[in-house]
Amino acid sequence: MTDPDPVPLSRLTTLRVGGVPVRMALPATEQELVDAALAAWASGDDWMLLGGGSNTVASDEGFDGTVIRVITRGIEVTPPAAGQDRVRLRVQAGEPWDDVVAHAVAQGWAGIEALSGIPGSTGAAPVQNIGAYGQELDSSLVAIDFLDYETGARRRLEAAELELGYRTSALKQGLRGIVLAVELDLHDTTAEASVLGSALSAPVAYGQLAGALGVQLGDRVSLATLRDTVLALRASKGMVLDESDHDTWSAGSFFTNPIVTEAFGRTLPGDAPRWPIGPPDELPDRVIPLTDYAGVGPIPGAGATVRLVKLSAAWLIEHAGISRGFRLPGSRAAVSSKHTLALTNTGGATADEIAQLARYVQGRVQAEFGVILQPEPVLVGLHL
Numbered sequence: 001m002t003d004p005d006p007v008p009l010s011r012l013t014t015l016r017v018g019g020v021p022v023r024m025a026l027p028a029t030e031q032e033l034v035d036a037a038l039a040a041w042a043s044g045d046d047w048m049l050l051g052g053g054s055n056t057v058a059s060d061e062g063f064d065g066t067v068i069r070v071i072t073r074g075i076e077v078t079p080p081a082a083g084q085d086r087v088r089l090r091v092q093a094g095e096p097w098d099d100v101v102a103h104a105v106a107q108g109w110a111g112i113e114a115l116s117g118i119p120g121s122t123g124a125a126p127v128q129n130i131g132a133y134g135q136e137l138d139s140s141l142v143a144i145d146f147l148d149y150e151t152g153a154r155r156r157l158e159a160a161e162l163e164l165g166y167r168t169s170a171l172k173q174g175l176r177g178i179v180l181a182v183e184l185d186l187h188d189t190t191a192e193a194s195v196l197g198s199a200l201s202a203p204v205a206y207g208q209l210a211g212a213l214g215v216q217l218g219d220r221v222s223l224a225t226l227r228d229t230v231l232a233l234r235a236s237k238g239m240v241l242d243e244s245d246h247d248t249w250s251a252g253s254f255f256t257n258p259i260v261t262e263a264f265g266r267t268l269p270g271d272a273p274r275w276p277i278g279p280p281d282e283l284p285d286r287v288i289p290l291t292d293y294a295g296v297g298p299i300p301g302a303g304a305t306v307r308l309v310k311l312s313a314a315w316l317i318e319h320a321g322i323s324r325g326f327r328l329p330g331s332r333a334a335v336s337s338k339h340t341l342a343l344t345n346t347g348g349a350t351a352d353e354i355a356q357l358a359r360y361v362q363g364r365v366q367a368e369f370g371v372i373l374q375p376e377p378v379l380v381g382l383h384l
Helices: 030-043 097-107 122-128 190-196 207-213 223-236 313-319 351-369
Strands: 021-025 046-050 056-058 063-069 075-078 086-092 141-148 154-158 177-188 250-253 259-261 274-278 308-311 333-335 342-345 378-380
Touching: 021 030, 030 046, 030 063, 030 141, 030 177, 056 351, 086 097, 086 122, 097 122, 097 223, 122 177, 207 223, 308 313, 313 351, 333 351, 342 351
Parallel strands: 021 063, 046 063, 056 378
Antiparallel strands: 075 086, 086 177, 141 154, 141 177, 250 342, 259 308, 274 308, 333 342
16 A cells, blocks of 8 residues: 655654655555565665654655555464473564563563563564663564565575674665564463463563662563563653653664774773673674774784673763753754663754764764764664
């Protein structure tokens, strides 16, 4: 189905910026999604996918092509075999992600409960390898059903083929196509719940969440309690959508936590948070801080074992002198008053104002610490 009168993307994105596209397709079934994509690809015009709009920052100039707004729905369940405690879900790409989590929690299925409150559609979840409070999608993702842009063919891609990493995947790094459905493997706790009295979560794996729950890392708690606690934590940071709260008019965390060499991490102030993430065989160019290798020429030690650490983007922003609520003079874009990682629309902000603020934050952090923060949302018609 094609919308004869497309609405501005500002009405379909959580940052509430973006102009009117030339065309908008509204596929409500999986086959309609396939047909809409093939038609858009055959036309040779530009195209883009739009799910929940929570990870998209679009230009106010509009989009000179087709926006495929994915509104497919459906959750198919393969119940566990006798004696098994695993359940498989096949979820349509257009299902709102938090609805899937809520459904799983209500059914007593554990494995994605810490991902409560993350806005956006299920089809977008593997693109970013969404994660929060000690859980990431890759711990429960089995496979995706994928429509390949290069061949026009549908195929199943196992999770191992997606090269899932911290807020990234092959889908984000050049594999073009459309996620049609997502397959998840969850722990069915209903049998143990009949003995213990309640369905229990996966082991709590994040310190802040454990503290809010009053438990130790590795403990298990009621699924419903964990979900409620995560939602409360996210709301305290303006990360749960609320029409009346402009702090939630955002794309969530605007910058990813930088990944740098351990050697570079040691050059930062002693109180700068850093977490070891293991030794890959090589360093991607995009995570090389300027003051480490200047971002040019051969990478020293490339192909050898190099230990990396993850930094806190929020700490870097705050210690570069940018406080919560900061805005540039005359701008309607602001840093969230609850969380420095979120850039918000205080009402009537333009995409250019959001981009200008993002560039300013990047510049301050680079000047202070030599780290170039990378944006997490997809930028459409904009550059930082």
